[in-house]
Structures are given as C-alpha cells and as structure tokens.
Amino acid sequence: MSLASYHHRAHPGAPGAPLVFAFHGTGGDENQFFDLIGQILPDAAIVAPRGDVLEQGAARFFRRTGEGVYDMPDLARRTTRMEGFVRAHKAAHPGVPVYGLGYSNGANILASVLFQAPDLFDRAVLMHPLIPWQPDPVPALAALSVLITAGRRDPICPLLLTQGLDRYFRAQGTTVELSLHDGGHEVPPAEIRAIAAFLKG
DSSP: OOTTSSOEEEEOOOTTOOEEEEEOOTTOOTTTTHHHHHHHSTTOEEEEEOOOEEETTEEESSOEEETTEEOHHHHHHHHHHHHHHHHHHHHTSTTSOEEEEEETHHHHHHHHHHHHOTTSOSEEEEESOOOOSOOOOOGGGGGOEEEEEEETTOSSSOHHHHHHHHHHHHHTTOEEEEEEESSSSSOOHHHHHHHHHHHHO
C-alpha cells in the first residue's frame, strides 16, 4: 500500500521518537488531533489520514447504514486498506514505537485494524469507541497497551459497549486502562490529561 493512499497530514519527527497515527471522528479531518499530539509529544512523527467516505458531506473511515449500524463488508475492505497505509508509514520509520489515537469513528477504524493486525501498534488510544460486534479472540493483542476513554452518559457510544470492549481486551491479555468522565461524547480536559499521561508513559 502506498504512503499516499489516503490524503493525510504528516510531520517527520525527531530520530528515534515515536510514530503516532491520528484518526479523526465523523466530520473531522486530518487536523483534528494533529496539533494536540504535537503538544503532548513534541518530537514525535505524526501521520493523520483523512477518511475517504462521505456521509452527507462528513468525512468518515467506513460506511454505515444507520447510527451504530455498520456496513461490515465495507469496514472489512477499509480496515485492510488502512492496515496497508499504516504498514507503509511504519516501514518508513523503522525501529521506533508506533502509537495510534482515534476518536469516535476514528477509534472504530483503529480498533478494527488492531483486531486484524495486532503487530502494527505498541500503544493505542481509543476515544469514545463503538464496537457493536463481538471481535474474534486475538491472543497477539497481549503485547499491546490500550487506553479507552469515554463518557458515562455518551448517547452515541453506550457505556455497556465501552465496558464490553474493555473486557474483550483484558481477555486477550492486553494491558488496558479505562478512563471515564461523567459527560457524553465531548472530550473534556480530564480526558486530554489521561491521554497525555498514557502517551508519555
């Protein structure tokens, strides 16, 4: 897969610093978390792709047929495409840790890539993910560290499904942190602080 298979924004980073992928939420773009990652990890290389699916003009990483109802064949195809994109950039930054951060739809494509290719990332931040299916067991996820963040009252990503994803990762042996706030789908300062601590850790 080509380094340019997605429109993206990139920063080269310092030698030996982590390579961080940022995946935006529905209606966002490659700029949504780019500067935040730069503030948390100033030396990091950053790659932020833009989703190439449009839903009423809003960019996404895969199609859905309704709120929380995914086009699973489309998700499978686009997961494979994203895996190739990440692998190409990882190959261009050999020997450095690789982190992923995704919010909402971006967290969902990142999680799907993790299920399919657990070797790609060393750490992953899943912000307000929604995984409305039961993933198959992936024992290789035991080598991964994951932070899941969410709101207890999120109307888009129900808490029970967030907790189910946490249990899934723990069952694989993944090192998992779950950070919840009392709000909904918004990202408050406390959530940003938890993300910063995890990425710096």
